[in-house]
């Protein structure tokens with residue numbers, strides 16, 4: 001979260017160092033050689049001991065029902081589950097062993113299964129009753145699958161349980177009271193499920209509980225009074241659950257609490273002042289509490305000097321910014337936006353040594369901006385306040401993100417030239433082109449290039465890089481956009497999709513979409529006053545339909561001219577599925593020459609499915625037209641409504657039938673129908689097309705032989721020069737899974753990664769089509785006969801480029817990919833000697849004997865915690881190895 005930026009910098013340098021090792025002569029150092037075990041916590045093995053027969057029976061039956069089995073090369077080597085890696089020093093949370101068990105054989109006769117992991121394997125099914133007979137289990141991780149049905153009361157029989165993760169599944173029904181019997185529990189995650197009903201008061205018996213993750217779990221109601229006993233709690237993540245009542249005072253007695261998240265609940269304010277005792281808090285997020293019971297003050301944060309992230313957004317806090325704010329030296333993220341803060345901004349706030357993100361938008365702050373700003377503070381939102389005065393000199397700092405929209409600053413050419421242009425139009429009351437108005441319509445292609453729709457509407461290009469606090473006004477001052485919000489766990493504010501939406505004649509409109517982590521506003525400017533019809537177009541492009549990936553919910557609110565028109569708007573739900581176009585029409589009254597459309601995230605929806613940072617508003621296109629014709633008659637309106645209702649009904653029916661048909665199929669079938677949901681058209685190539693392009697895979701066109709098969713150069717009919725990789729290794733995946741994987745890999749794009757154009761599947765043939773890079777691979781450049789003049793500064797740039805690419809894969813891309821086979825032959829050079837990493841993400845397609853499985857560290861909040869394997873565990877490890885190898889070889893870096 002808050003530490004991500006600094007850790008990225010570290011990774012960057014570490015990896016840069018590691019890579020330089022081999023570029024400067026030490027080839028062959030690969031991440032894949034990393035030893036992946038940790039120091040042993042498992043008891044030593046006794047060859048004669050065997051697994052308790054009833055446990056063997058239960059485990060085999062469970063795995064059979066789930067359609068999975070032990071990897072025989074890793075464990076269950078003898079047919080007895082407690083064998084091989086299950087009893088040696090292999091760490092339970094080693095990502096390469098999955099599914100996995102660990103056993104305790106310490107009495108030298110019988111082994112018992114103590115740990116069980118079936119993690120992120122997308123298993124579909126119920127949890128069989130037999131699981132609850134494995135009474136020696138103390139660590140159970142079933143996170144990120146698609147388990148359905150209720151949680152059995154028999155879970156209470158596993159009284160040794162310490163770490164229980166059921167996060168990201170489709171479990172339903174009420175939580176069993178018997179959970180309260182697991183009094184040894186240290187960590188429990190039930191986040192992102194379909195549970196219902198209240199939190200059992202028996203959970204208050206779990207006096208050793210340190211971590212409780214119930215975010216997006218479906219539970220509701222008040223927090224039981226018995227929770228006052230949870231004195232050991234360190235972490236409570238309870239965002240996006242319908243918790244009601246007031247936030248209990250007893251939370252103030254959980255003195256060991258370091259992380260508390262209450263976002264998008266149904267709590268009523270005010271925030272209790274009893275929380276002031278929580279001085280160990282490092283991260284505190286309380287947002288969107290209802291304020292019918294009165295407003296809150298900021299007094300309770302007075303002694304929380306350990307905070308690094310403080311988010312108190314949208315709580316109607318009526319107070320001024322504390323004058324001691326300068327004492328919060330660890331604070332890196334502060335979000336007090338959408339409150340009722342008054343008074344001036346204390347200069348000390350802009351001088352905090354660690355603060356990098358500051359959101360103060362939508363308050364009633366007055367006075368001027370501080371004269372000085374620390375160099376670490378790079379994202380500042382003060383939009384929608386009552387600030388005045390001139391623009392300070394620091395606004396020209398590079399990399400600064402500054403949103404000043406809707407204040408009343410004094411702009412003159414000397415100071416405002418350093419700002420992005422157009423602020424004069426986005427000052428309070430939008431003063432540009434007031435009066436008769438210049439325009440009676442506008443169209444915006446949110447996050448993409450200009451497109452003229454089939455019915456002739458021009459959607460103007462809006463492809464700016466909108467950072468965490470930015471605004472933009474188009475050249476004609478016809479429309480503008482303002483964005484605020486910092487994604488935890490994701491980069492960028494634009495979605496690109498290579499899929500073509502079929503349900504509309506304007507599918508191009510949906511190939512890009514704008515995305516915001518908090519608040520996104522579009523403005524029509526200089527409009528003729530009158531009634532407008534506003535058309536908004538949406539499509540869900542990220543949350544998909546496959547098993548656990550379908551569990552995500554994106555939920556936001558829409559305001560037009562300040563009026564709430566959609567509450568808890570969920571595109572996927574409204575459209576019936578993802579990858580469908582959804583249009584909404586609204587009427588809007590323009591009285592002062594401007595129109596404001598505000599998309600607002602109120603803390604609801606899941607945060608991290610399918611990947612970190614999948615939340616917040618998204619929109620594809622906006623158009624507005626002045627109504628010239630008289631309003632439609634009532635009769636027509638009824639007709640229209642009936643039409644829409646029937647249409648939507650039929651659509652939903654079709655989706656339901658589609659869904660049922662899907663569910664009935666056996667999960668292992670290699671069938672094509674599942675592909676119907678996505679149009680992978682632009683990614684597919686026919687075999688004959690590739691055959692022609694490569695001159696029938698002529699040996700003359702052969703570029704080399706990679707780890708996955710031979711590579712040929714070719715030229716497509718459209719002139720693109722390509723590299724075609726013929727996959728020789730047998731893929732362990734079905735066709736549809738393969739395609740989904742390729743589609744995802746192709747979406748990972750970066751300057752320093754080779755672009756995947758598409759693929760070809762015909763029969764057993766599987767080919768991948770990449771961009772062609774003239775200067776081939778780095779090993780050829782370094783050691784080959786060719787005469788590439790790689791001077792030291794070029795080598796340095798190559799290093800840096802590779803490090804950037806790796807950092808992107810590890811830290812910044814939506815999917816976190818660990819390459820696991822970085823070597824000079826996998827680094828290609830383009831005509832400008834810019835390095836591009838190839839073969840990333842591919843390891844996942846193949847059997848592990850052939851290559852090395854690249855485990856996707858999905859890093860979803862709330863389900864990794866049980867084994868303390870917080871986000872990025874795998875990457876972390878590979879990093880250490882990176883450094884160690886470097887230093888052990890005396891690298892100069």
Ligand SMILES: *[C@@H]1O[C@H](CO)[C@@H](O)[C@H](O)[C@H]1NC(C)=O
Pocket residue numbers: 059060063068069070076078079080081
């Ligand atoms: C262990 O191996 C035996 C024999 O090969 C097999 O029948 C059983 O299903 C395996 N158990 C698991 C959990 O994979």
Ligand SMILES: *[C@@H]1O[C@H](CO)[C@@H](O)[C@H](O)[C@H]1NC(C)=O
Pocket residue numbers: 046106107108
């Ligand atoms: C099992 O064997 C180990 C070493 O052989 C021994 O130290 C230990 O005491 C034995 N445990 C029992 C319960 O007999």
Ligand SMILES: *[C@@H]1O[C@H](CO)[C@@H](O)[C@H](O)[C@H]1NC(C)=O
Pocket residue numbers: 129130132133154157
């Ligand atoms: C759990 O314990 C109860 C009571 O001892 C027993 O009736 C039930 O069968 C047990 N459940 C399982 C799955 O063993």
Ligand SMILES: *[C@@H]1O[C@H](CO)[C@@H](O)[C@H](O)[C@H]1NC(C)=O
Pocket residue numbers: 231232233256
């Ligand atoms: C709180 O943390 C301290 C220090 O880690 C520990 O000694 C203490 O036992 C904890 N308190 C509770 C109630 O767990």
Ligand SMILES: *[C@@H]1O[C@H](CO)[C@@H](O)[C@H](O)[C@H]1NC(C)=O
Pocket residue numbers: 295316318319340342
């Ligand atoms: C905002 O704060 C001011 C001054 O503290 C107060 O008078 C006003 O009622 C508050 N507004 C709301 C909406 O609570």
Ligand SMILES: *[C@@H]1O[C@H](CO)[C@@H](O)[C@H](O)[C@H]1NC(C)=O
Pocket residue numbers: 342343344366367
């Ligand atoms: C800011 O607002 C406060 C009331 O909230 C008022 O007392 C003060 O004079 C104002 N300051 C300026 C500079 O306008």
Ligand SMILES: *[C@@H]1O[C@H](CO)[C@@H](O)[C@H](O)[C@H]1NC(C)=O
Pocket residue numbers: 393396397398
């Ligand atoms: C910003 O402007 C100030 C004067 O207004 C100037 O001294 C400073 O060099 C400028 N900095 C940058 C990065 O342009």
Ligand SMILES: *[C@@H]1O[C@H](CO)[C@@H](O)[C@H](O)[C@H]1NC(C)=O
Pocket residue numbers: 408428429
């Ligand atoms: C902005 O400030 C000026 C004085 O500097 C004032 O005349 C004007 O009314 C203010 N505008 C708004 C919208 O408050």
Ligand SMILES: *[C@@H]1O[C@H](CO)[C@@H](O)[C@H](O)[C@H]1NC(C)=O
Pocket residue numbers: 449461463464465
């Ligand atoms: C926006 O699109 C234009 C071409 O229409 C392109 O030149 C420009 O680089 C794009 N801007 C961004 C930030 O991608």
